[in-house]
Amino acid sequence: MEAASQGLEFCLAEEAHFEQVMSISGDVYGGIDYMPVRYRGWIREPDRRVVLAKKEGRVIALVSVNVVDDGHTAVVEGLRVAPAERGKGVAGLIQRHCLELTKAQFPELELRRCTRSRPLGPEVFVKFQLVCKQEILALCFEAAEILPKLEAAVEQMKASGAGWEEPVVLGADDVRRVFLSPGVVRDVLPGETIVQDWAPYKASRSNLETLLKRDLVWMADSKDEPSVLSLCQAPYSIPMGAGWQRLNIDIFGKQLPGARSQFLAQLRGAIGTLPGPVYCLLYMEPSLWQQMHSFCQRALGLSNDRDFGGQYVLETGI
Structure with a gap:
């Protein structure tokens, strides 16, 4: 009516x-x-x-x-x-x-979930409970200009002997095993949830089968006892202007070396063949944001382009 x-x-x-x-x-x-x-x-x-x-x-x-x-x-x-x-x-x-x-x-x-940005007022939590929060680092760059800086950052971290943790690319069977491991679900995934480009999924076999059909690169710092995991979606065109591509990298876990290494590896793999401008959204554990931002400024000459106010996954009953 x-x-x-x-x-x-x-x-x-x-x-x-x-x-x-x-x-x-x-x-x-x-x-x-x-x-x-x-x-x-x-x-x-x-x-x-x-x-x-x-x-x-x-x-x-x-x-x-x-x-x-x-x-x-x-x-x-x-x-x-x-x-x-x-x-x-x-x-x-x-x-x-x-x-x-x-x-x-x-x-x-039984449940309704949604994902929002910006700080939320108390009225939101009358209806919803917070499942998890990730912070967002927004980076703008020309692919061809950033690639040499990426290579230099990786080489410098490897030479230091303490800053680089070699990421492992996960195959489908690895993904099923790692992302359904009780320890990973409990200790690595935010709110026991896989958040892929704003869409939240519980760690279940059916959800993993859905995600495995997408054009995603899955990484970890270890196949056996991972503390950091990441997903990277293939770049896609956006309305910002001619040639602009959007790239989404979701990182789960609280350890800075693994998160930093996987960010560089995912970024290097995703933009290697891109000819033009890229808008990259990097989602991460809130405690890592400041250190990751400082690293991007120092190693890549990139600063946060805009303040999204965080990524909040909310849940309520139906």
Whole structure:
């Protein structure tokens, strides 16, 4: 009734809606939005529902719900509301509709998770509990210019004898074993959660099978008793400008040498063939942020480009 009173109608997103969705997303995340490359894939995922809100026939909002954790958790992602419609309650209405639709099709849903940035007020924690928090280091650079600095930093750390920990690339079987190890889940993963580019997953076999289908590079400091793990997603185009690529590196663990080494290894592997500008988001344990930032300034000449205010994974019941 409330949606009808505002003249809203809801529908599932389709390929034909792409341009309208892009038109309401132009100011999102300051040019580093993932939606242009995710939308078409999202609407084809069998366990995801992407819902649009229309007003007078035009798309004014979007949200998606991805069902993970063996059908027990709804991850809310990609909320968009047209600038002229913000502050009118549209976000709450479309999320409620999408969750109700998803719950009807996946009756075992018990939890809702979402990921937010910036410091959160006390009103948020009336509804949600905090699963984990990661800090974000945002780095902008030209790939060709940063590669020699990367090589020099790695060589200097190796020569020092104390700063470099050789990362191990994990194959699929290694990933299954390492990420399901009780010690790793308890002591390395933040909130016992794998956070991959803002999407939170519990450490379960079904979730790992989903992630293993993606174009990710998995690393660890050891296959046997790892204290630092990392994931790196293949770079993708963003609306910031011609040639710009976004790169996401998620690091789990609290040990600086392993985190620093894996960051350099992941970055070197990801940008080796890129021709132009890169916007890299590095997610990490909060206690590492200042040291990692200082290292990037000193070794690579890079400073934090913007303050996201952290990455918060939140959870509540459905």
